[in-house]
Amino acid sequence: MTAADAPQLTYQLIATDLDGTLLRSDDTVSERTRAALAAASAAGAAHIIVTGRAVPWTKRIFADLGYRGLAVCGQGSQVYDAGTGRLLTSMTLDRSVARLALEKLEAELGPLALAASRDGVDGQVLAGPGYRVHDGPLPYTPFQDRAVLWAEPLNKVYIQHPQLDDDALAKAARETVGDLVAVTMAGEGVVELLPLGLSKAKGLALAARRLRISSARTLAFGDMPNDVPMFAWAGRGVAMENAHEELLSVADEVTASHNEDGIALVLERMLEAGELTAAPER
Secondary structure: OOHHHOOOOOEOEEEEOOEOOOEOOOOOOOHHHHHHHHHHHHOOOEEEEEOOOOHHHOHHHHHHHOOOOEEEEHHHOEEEEOOOOEEEEEOOEOHHHHHHHHHHHHHHHOOOEEEEEEOOOOOOEEEOOOOOOOOOOOOOEEOOOHHHHHOOOEEEEEEEOOOOOHHHHHHHHHHHHOOOOEEEEEEOOEEEEEOOOOOHHHHHHHHHHHHOOOHHHEEEEEOOHHHHHHHHHOOEEEEOOOOOHHHHOOOOEEOOOHHHOHHHHHHHHHHHHOOEOOOOOO
């Protein structure tokens, strides 16, 4: 059988990261991308948002999009039903392990600025002294005493270093405490400590199982190193033009940037070619 005679590969699930991928720099989704996702949905393909943001930081986006499907949040720690507002699964970070990891890191690297994401649909994001928070609509609760960090269940801890850049900090953290926690870099100033073994791929696999869709039938879009495991799991990984070089190096395809309708360009092409198809009935 020649390549021309081979069966056409189709995708039943579209997995999109949020920041730097689905969202433009102004934190909105373009009308063209909305229309492309709606057309893919009309063709029967399912759409899942897969984001490093925990649920409290995604609810406004879901409401704006009219999104009522499943979402993978918190770097895979949460599978959330946006239609009912319920957490379906949630994995928390062992706080004693996290404290040990931080002790080892600071013994090696010196003092770190910390933040943390508390578990739950309404969990707070705490930010400690010196932690550089991002401008925009994402709310933080400041703290002074580190004991506050360990008072309630957490999904993850954020770390920043006064001199090391994000890539160097993530590399040093993996080398120092990679046997205790997972370490990922999710964006500028966002290096995270997670439960060991956790990634977007793990959360997406759980959500896809609920939809009865295989990894081979999944099309994933992303822009940061935390999307690398998702690309490894999915049948096809599409990096945005603005993506980090680590993700670009493993992508099956590179599309236009998040500000230039990169997702829409790929979906429109695939819709025309018949490469998006109905997901199985649940």
